[in-house]
Amino acid sequence: MKTFQDLNLSNQLQYAIDDLGFENPTPIQAEAFSVVRSGKDVVGIAQTGTGKTFAYMMPVLRDLKFSKQVNPRVLVLVPTRELVLQVVDEIEKLAKYINVRVLGVYGGTNINTQKQAVAQGADIIVATPGRLYDLAVSRALQLKSIQKLIIDEVDVMLDLGFRFQLTNIFDVLPNRRQNIMFSATMTQEVDALIDDFFIAPEKISIAVSGTPLDNILQQSYSVKNFYTKANLLIHLLRDKDEFSKVLVFVSNKKSADRLFDVLSERYNSELCVIHSNKTQNYRVRSIRQFDEGENRILVATDVMARGLDLDEITHVINFDTPNYPENYMHRIGRTGRAEHEGKSLLFSTEAEQEAKDAIESLMDYKIPLMEFPEEVEISDQLTPEERPKIKEHYNPHKRETDEYVPGPAFHEKSEKNSKTNQGGSYRREIAKKYKKPKTRGDKNYNKRNKKKKR
Numbered sequence: 001m002k003t004f005q006d007l008n009l010s011n012q013l014q015y016a017i018d019d020l021g022f023e024n025p026t027p028i029q030a031e032a033f034s035v036v037r038s039g040k041d042v043v044g045i046a047q048t049g050t051g052k053t054f055a056y057m058m059p060v061l062r063d064l065k066f067s068k069q070v071n072p073r074v075l076v077l078v079p080t081r082e083l084v085l086q087v088v089d090e091i092e093k094l095a096k097y098i099n100v101r102v103l104g105v106y107g108g109t110n111i112n113t114q115k116q117a118v119a120q121g122a123d124i125i126v127a128t129p130g131r132l133y134d135l136a137v138s139r140a141l142q143l144k145s146i147q148k149l150i151i152d153e154v155d156v157m158l159d160l161g162f163r164f165q166l167t168n169i170f171d172v173l174p175n176r177r178q179n180i181m182f183s184a185t186m187t188q189e190v191d192a193l194i195d196d197f198f199i200a201p202e203k204i205s206i207a208v209s210g211t212p213l214d215n216i217l218q219q220s221y222s223v224k225n226f227y228t229k230a231n232l233l234i235h236l237l238r239d240k241d242e243f244s245k246v247l248v249f250v251s252n253k254k255s256a257d258r259l260f261d262v263l264s265e266r267y268n269s270e271l272c273v274i275h276s277n278k279t280q281n282y283r284v285r286s287i288r289q290f291d292e293g294e295n296r297i298l299v300a301t302d303v304m305a306r307g308l309d310l311d312e313i314t315h316v317i318n319f320d321t322p323n324y325p326e327n328y329m330h331r332i333g334r335t336g337r338a339e340h341e342g343k344s345l346l347f348s349t350e351a352e353q354e355a356k357d358a359i360e361s362l363m364d365y366k367i368p369l370m371e372f373p374e375e376v377e378i379s380d381q382l383t384p385e386e387r388p389k390i391k392e393h394y395n396p397h398k399r400e401t402d403e404y405v406p407g408p409a410f411h412e413k414s415e416k417n418s419k420t421n422q423g424g425s426y427r428r429e430i431a432k433k434y435k436k437p438k439t440r441g442d443k444n445y446n447k448r449n450k451k452k453k454r
Helices: 009-022 027-037 052-063 081-094 113-121 129-137 154-159 161-174 188-197 226-237 254-268 279-291 326-331 350-363 424-434 446-453
Strands: 041-045 076-078 100-103 124-127 150-151 177-183 202-206 216-222 246-249 271-274 298-300 313-318 342-348
Touching: 009 052, 009 081, 009 254, 027 177, 027 202, 052 081, 052 177, 052 350, 081 100, 081 124, 081 279, 100 113, 100 129, 124 129, 124 246, 154 188, 154 326, 161 188, 177 188, 177 226, 188 342, 202 246, 202 254, 226 254, 226 342, 246 342, 254 271, 254 298, 271 279, 279 298, 279 350, 326 342, 342 350
Parallel strands: 041 177, 041 202, 076 124, 076 150, 100 124, 150 177, 216 342, 246 298, 246 313, 271 298, 313 342
Antiparallel strands: none
């Protein structure tokens, strides 16, 4: 097994690694170091939690010379604000003994404050694509000196619809640069991006993303509906010693808020929630409180599924079965990190069985099905999404209620507004009333006729 001593790190980097207590690089860190230093375009595929941030930053910092110039030389693009904060924090840990200026920029905060920070100068910019493009277009940030472009979690970035912004950013970057891309999965969109902008990239692949992680115990429950899932979750969370740090994944923001409301009746002081509709301050505070152990339970959507390095999560609970099987892998990758053992639970309704089968097919692993606890109440209450929808075969837009009952604001149309299109007969009546000009150019015919009638 390689050690950090084998990587030819600078003394300053080695001191920082020693301070962090790391002894051996992860496989992606060991493989990527020399390739990134070579200056070639690089595409790295590795599972979440394998140390991708250090994998690209160690070789970059190894060769980054001291400079007083204002314009940045290294650009790191990540999909979310939380990842900007985390990557900046990781770089600062690694660059503890190196004189390097790191700046994070992201949306949701005052752009003028960030313009002032950019004007002070930076060597490395970590940014979300939208805010970076805004700063570049306003000329507050000059990208002409960028030597290395790093795109982290590129598959998430494309899923979130950032391809347009990425393309625009590529257009304003220097042609002579090194492109470095890291992703947990390869998709057609990722391949297309590589074909368009990368030059003969060197590919590094560490562990197939569909491979189940050996240090994660996976279990599943077959559950009737949303509120029964909530009852099961409440029952499991009673064991505070076993479920001491729990990340609960739901499929969308509406479900996250609904589950938060149900759980808060019993676990209010131990609970926090995060999704993209929450303010930046709220999201940062929720992550900090969960990471530091102030809150035991964090309810999250898939925006949290990748990249965020949260320590010692004991359980990941998939409250909803993800539609994309790869997302299941990214979710459970939040636990069992840094060689710790983790546990994952999957709740599936009958409607979600197909998605569960796809997950098991991808992993080539059958998730053990646990017996549903007898003491947990099976609820008959359904969410609006679970209620049966009545649609006629030839009328898919028919109201869900059987009969339309007008509301209190309903009123009959006045006689003036109740006129209907009479087709040809209606046009004939109009023709009688207004007559047709004798010739095409006789625009004053109707006026003359009116005068004669008088």
